[in-house]
Amino acid sequence: xxxxxxxxxxxxxxxxxxxxxxxxxxxxxxxxxxxxxxxxxxxxxxxxxxxxxxxxxxxxxxxxxxxxxxxxxxxxxxxxxxxxxxxxxxxxxxxxxxxxxxxxxxxxxxxxxxxxxxxxxxxxxxxxxxxxxxxxxxxxxxxxxxxxxxxx
Numbered sequence: 001x002x003x004x005x006x007x008x009x010x011x012x013x014x015x016x017x018x019x020x021x022x023x024x025x026x027x028x029x030x031x032x033x034x035x036x037x038x039x040x041x042x043x044x045x046x047x048x049x050x051x052x053x054x055x056x057x058x059x060x061x062x063x064x065x066x067x068x069x070x071x072x073x074x075x076x077x078x079x080x081x082x083x084x085x086x087x088x089x090x091x092x093x094x095x096x097x098x099x100x101x102x103x104x105x106x107x108x109x110x111x112x113x114x115x116x117x118x119x120x121x122x123x124x125x126x127x128x129x130x131x132x133x134x135x136x137x138x139x140x141x142x143x144x145x146x147x148x149x150x151x152x
Contacts, residue, residue: 003080006091017139025111042058077092104123
């Protein structure tokens with residue numbers, strides 16, 4: 001299958017986050033490929049097929065403060081690489097205040113450990129430092145949410 005990978009050369013901003021999780025790689029792989037609405041996406045919003053070069057869409061819903069209504073945040077992308085229980089690579093595209101319309105690349109490596117999995121996430125191709133820093137703050141919370149939804 002031939003497909004075009006995003007050109008990130010004009011957007012060099014990237015980040016890396018690691019988290020040791022008490023979950024097996026197979027569970028985390030499933031969470032990122034077929035169960036996004038179990039832990040991250042708004043229920044009923046996911047359109048996703050877990051095949052390379054398959055597009056996906058989902059929405060998140062959250063409020064920036066308790067007195068504000070929930071806001072919907074659409075996310076678009078496509079899978080670039082899938083190695084069961086080892087690696088997920090996908091493009092990640094959101095509006096403001098996310099990636100500001102830039103097609104970024106998220107790579108999730110799943111490294112088996114004695115007590116679960118070391119999840120290594122890199123997110124590359126941000127249009128600016130501000131967008132990268134916002135994601136640097138958000139990803140640890142997102143990964144914590146993933147662990148809580150599956151492990152309790």
